[in-house]
Amino acid sequence: MSVRRERDQLARELDAARRRIADLEAALLRRGRDTLTAVLRIEAFREQLVEELRRTRRRGLQGALVVLQIDRLADIHRDHGFAAGDAVLGALVEALRAGTRTEDLIGRTGDDRFALMLREAGEAATRACVARLLGELQGLAIESVGGISVSAGVALFGPEDDDPVALFAIAGGALADAQAAGGGRAVIAADDGEDLGVSAALQRRDAVEALAIALLERDRYTGEHSESVVEMAVAVARSLGLSPTQVEDVRAAALLHDIGKVGIPDAILNKPGPLTPDERTVMAEHPVIGERILQAIGGFAQVAGIVRHEHESWDGSGYPDGLAGAAIPIGSRIILACDAYHAMTSDRPYRARMSHADAFMELRRCAGRQFDPQVTAALVARLYHERAGRALHAV
Ligand SMILES: [Fe+2]
Ligand SMILES: [Fe+2]
Known part of the structure; x- marks a missing residue:
């Protein structure tokens, strides 16, 4: 075969492989599954949890919600690269699958966070299962990384529990305790009174998770959209050299x-077409409402500030304060x-999605006007890298 024909053939195969990957991803997304690990995404997981709580109540059963977070995934990314990070995630999911029963449920709730629902499991069985899982993960030998240190928070539930948001908050509080104690361990939330566990837990970082679920319930698109923005924003924040605390705020x-947007009327939020000027004014209040919500929770002052200014433009034409350039918090930019x-x-009811190539161009075109040029450069580099990596993966 001539060199050229060989090359053409290769190009065709590459193209077919890319299409296959795209189809596969689309199929996974349609089934509510995470594209990287093929476990349930948070919204599908949550639906099943609600269903299980109903069944638990009807039949007087018990169960457990476990939230897990990889300790220092950011360090793994920094020291070993994103491919190693992906290998860690893959190995983690495999270990979770192997270490749970088929009737249990695995979900991915963040880029380094997972949730497990153990059906019909009491405290002793849950304790044994989680301890075994963490031990196995620590003993893994993933090339260059070694074992994975994972922290876990556990909320047990019974027939009287019917609030999935509260359960996530309780498990999240226990996870925070496990991490504060140095990570690599599990904490089971103590069952000592109804509101104590919830309100104490809500004061901490898991309030983020509870609010994210509330948003998802209110407006599915916005909830999913926010989750997708997280991974990109964190990657850009890292590549711009922000401190770990700043990255967590971002x-x-x-x-x-x-x-x-939880404070915006349904008729405007879900309107299947462009908004009138009056409706746009109402919609434009969402960053300020968001700031107020976050200020009401302790420890979120920085985050509230970033949220207030998320629609400010680099050239000063944004809202609500018309800030420009470096006066806008970097997280907001x-x-x-x-x-x-x-x-x-993304596809919206009133317009089709733009191709990635066109979106790249649009970002570049608006750099220096709407967007911070440095942020745009970092984002484009990251997206380019990611998409090239995925195509290579496919071959
Ligand atoms: Fe948004
Ligand atoms: Fe917004």
Whole structure:
């Protein structure tokens, strides 16, 4: 075969492989599954949890919700690269599958967070299962990384529990305790009174998760959109060299940037067409409403500030304060660009999605006007890298 024919053939195969991957991803997404690990995404997981709580109540059963987070995934990314991070996630999911029963449920609730629902499991069985899982993960030998240190928070449930948001908050509080104690361990939330567990837990980072679920319930598109923006925003924040604390603030703000939409009337929020000027004015209040919601929770001052300014433009033409350039918090600038990219490449009821190539061009075109040029450059580099990596993966 001539060199040229060989090359043409290769190009055709590459193209076919890319199409297969795209189809596979679309099929996974349609079934409510995460594209990287093929476990349930948070909204599908949550639906099943609600269903299980109903069954638990009807039949007087018990069960457990376990939230797990990989300790220091950011360090793995930094020290070993994103491919190693993906290998860690894959190995984790495999271990979770192997270590649970088929009737249990695995979901991915964040880029380094997973949830398990153990059906008809009491405290002793749950304890044994989680301890075995963490031990197995620690003993893994993933090339260059070694074992995985994972922290877990457990909320047990029984017939009287009917609130999935509260359960996530309780498990999240226990997870925070496990992490504060150095990670690599599990904490089971103590069952000592109804509101104590919830209100104490809500004071901490898991409030983020609870709010994100509330948003998902209110407006599915905005909830899913926010989750997609998180990964991009965190990657851009890292590549711009932000401190770990700033990166965590960006992560929370990205997940909650549109939380203020819970305060926007349904008729406007779900309108299947462009908004009138009056409706747009109401919609434009969502960053300020979001700031108020976050200010009401302790420890979220920075995040609230980022959310307030998520629609400010680099050239000063944005809202609510018309800030320009470096006066806009860096987190807000990052979220604006990632948000725009995700919105452009998503289908909406009133317009079709833009191709990734066109969205790249649009980002570049608006750099220096709507978007911070440095942020745009980092985002485009990241997206380019990611898409090239995925295509290579496919071959
Ligand atoms: Fe927004
Ligand atoms: Fe948004």
